Amino acid sequence: xxxxxxxxxxxxxxxxxxxxxxxxxxxxxxxxxxxxxxxxxxxxxxxxxxxxxxxxxxxxxxxxxxxxxxxxxxxxxxxxxxxxxxxxxxxxxxxxxxxxxxxxxxxxxxxxxxxxxxxxxxxxxxxxxxxxxxxxxxxxxxxxxxxxxxxxxxxxxxxxxxxxxxxxxxxxxxxxxxxxxxxxxxxxxxxxxxxxxxxxxxxxx
Numbered sequence: 608x609x610x611x612x613x614x615x616x617x618x619x620x621x622x623x624x625x626x627x628x629x630x631x632x633x634x635x636x637x638x639x640x641x642x643x644x645x646x647x648x649x650x651x652x653x654x655x656x657x658x659x660x661x662x663x664x665x666x667x668x669x670x671x672x673x674x675x676x677x678x679x680x681x682x683x684x685x686x687x688x689x690x691x692x693x694x695x696x697x698x699x700x701x702x703x704x705x706x707x708x709x710x711x712x713x714x715x716x717x718x719x720x721x722x723x724x725x726x727x728x729x730x731x732x733x734x735x736x737x738x739x740x741x742x743x744x745x746x747x748x749x750x751x752x753x754x755x756x757x758x759x760x761x762x763x764x765x766x767x768x769x770x771x772x773x774x775x776x777x778x779x780x781x782x783x784x785x786x787x788x789x790x791x792x793x794x795x796x797x798x799x800x801x802x803x804x805x806x807x808x809x810x811x812x
Contacts, residue, residue: 611639613648614731621727627688628654628727630716644732647706653681654718654727655688655701663719664703667726668711674719675705 613633621628630652633639639648654677656662664675679702682693693699707714709732717726757763765773777793784791 610734611641611644612637612733613639614733616729616731618726618728621725625657626654626718626720626725626727628652628718630728633730644709647708649704649706650716651702651704653679653684653702655684655698656718656720658720659697660721661719662701664705665717665719665724666707666714667717668709668714671710673707675703677701677703677718679704 612635615630615633615635630650632649632651650664650666654662654664662677664677666673666675678700680693680699681702682699684701685691685693685696685699689696689698712732714730715726716728716730717724719725780791780793
């Protein structure tokens with residue numbers, strides 16, 4: 608069974624609308640199966656707007672947009688953030704909770720302020736680490752934090768700092784081997800199908 612997590616990226620531009628908000632779910636530590644995402648993703652949180660406006664939540668997947676009400680009482684938000692009594696407060700009804708079946712691996716969560724859309728966050732479904740099979744049976748790690756596929760395909764290249772660190776590492780390896788009087792070798796694989804070793808000694812560059 609494939610297990611997925613959600614990468615939620617806040618939209619910094621939303622603060623320009625004098626909004627305060629929080630998405631309680633989905634949370635970073637939550638994990639989902641493929642079946643659970645298809646059945647419906649729970650989205651829960653709250654939103655406050657300084658102006659007295661009509662608020663509606665929306666979820667946009669590709670060109671499709673679904674609307675949801677802001678209709679849940681959140682006394683905790685009013686008391687902690689606004690430092691005011693929650694009872695009868697005009698922003699007491701600031702919470703939302705709804706379920707959305709996902710048809711895309713990327714979507715936006717936003718709020719309509721008097722019909723003006725403001726994107727609060729971009730969400731991406733991120734899968735567990737996977738392995739891609741390349742030519743001649745070579746295996747490559749995919750979907751990691753190091754952009755491995757981009758490295759293998761040449762889209763992500765080593766910069767000056769990275770090359771300098773590798774050179775320092777190779778020189779340090781040589782120094783240790785000379786001091787300990789032991790043979791050594793350095794192998795870089797599988798993105799480069801060339802062994803950077805020669806007669807049990809590292810090749811410097």
